[in-house]
Amino acid sequence: MELQSEESMSTSPTTSGSRSMPKTLPAVYYTDEAHYRRELEHFFFSQWICVGRADQIPAAGNFFRRDVAGESLIVLRDEAGAVRAFYNLCRHRGTRLCEKEAGTFPARRITCPYHAWTYGLNGNLLGAAHMAETPGFSVDDFPLHQVKTDLWDGNIFVNLADEPVRPLAEQLGVLVEKFRPWRMEDLRLGKRVVYPIQANWKLIVQNYSECLHCPMVHPALAKLSHYMSGNNEPAQWNYLGGRMDLNPGVKTMTMSGQSDRALLPELGEDERRHVYYYWVMPNLLLSLHPDYVVTYTIWPKSPRESEVICEFHFHKDEIGKPGFTPEDAFEFWDLTNRQDWHVSELSQLGIGSRGYVPGPYSMREGLLHELDKLMLGALEANARPNQ
Secondary structure, eight states: OOOOOSGGGSSOTTOOSSOOOOBOOOTHHHHOHHHHHHHIIIIISSSOEEEEEGGGSOSTTEEEEEEETTEEEEEEEOTTSOEEEEESSOTTTOOOOOOSSEEEOGGGOEEOTTTOOEEOTTSOEEEOTTOTTSTTOOGGGOOOOEEEEEEETTEEEEEOSSSOSSOHHHHHTTHHHHTGGGOGGGEEEEEEEEEEESSOHHHHHHHHTOOTTHHHHOHHHHTTSOTTOOEEOOOOSSEEEEEEEOOTTOOSSSSSSOOSSOOOTTOOTTGGGEEEEEEETTTEEEEEOSSOEEEEEEEEEETTEEEEEEEEEEEHHHHTSTTOOOHHHHHHHHHHHHHHHHHHHHHHHHHTSTTOOOOBOOTTOHHHHHHHHHHHHHHHHHHSTTO
16 A cells, blocks of 8 residues: 655654655664563553454353463453453462463353462452451452453454543544444454564554555565555554555455455445555554455564464355355465565564664655654653643
């Protein structure tokens, strides 16, 4: 994707004042541990972040574990059908409660493997062995530490702040209506893959936000969608993105450009001829196709390491048909993704060199420059008193 306007390219993130050549950020933003921790605090521990999909936990007692920049969370469906999230630690002596990545809690109870403290799906402590004679002890005083949760169109978001700065709907803003035609709540998981990537999380977002590299890096993609067909929105504080055209005769993004799947039922004619690529701050990448949706959640591991969970979602009616397979979409994007991860890792290696100095952005890399300014502006505002 490429930004069409030159208006946003006027100020470099590394300079101030009058018009100047926009340049990439200094290496410290991709390699320094102290700066990395600042980013985590602002973007991952203070904002709403996407942790998965509601259809992953359809029944009471279903759960999955999610590691958020070193914090382990249990995300589950409770007895009343609500989605909840808790820190993955026992209130007795802090033991990790759940080691499995996903599953169902036996008898709808969460039991500590160390001393058998037992909790309900609402987080309440139900039983604490050998504590009955402890003066002043009450099970009411030791529920699991709960994390705030909310849903958007089938996507689960959590907020680790004690008091979120804003509700999820406000953080998403216009995206709620913008993506309503895809009806993500009606989609179901068809394929899931986890990619470890030796690159800073911002490099993954940057790579996703431009296609100037596509002719060189993605020859299969270039056959389906011209790299200069991008039409981006003006950058916003909470998202970046736009759309690219499908070439004539191409139905969707598969190796052949064709598919037997029906198009998503509520898309308009224009939406059926494009693929939409959006970064939803801070960790969700959306790839919206005429017949399926791909979600990527980005999980920083260190200044130089990330993990991406990539999931392919299809309409529930299509998944229910005999012979359904997600492999045509997966084959295409697995190839394309691995190419993207490789060049992101090459970028990380180069930026980590003592020979690296910030380089110039082209006039077709406006979203990357906007992303830099967004990151810097948010961190600066967060550092001011009373912000």
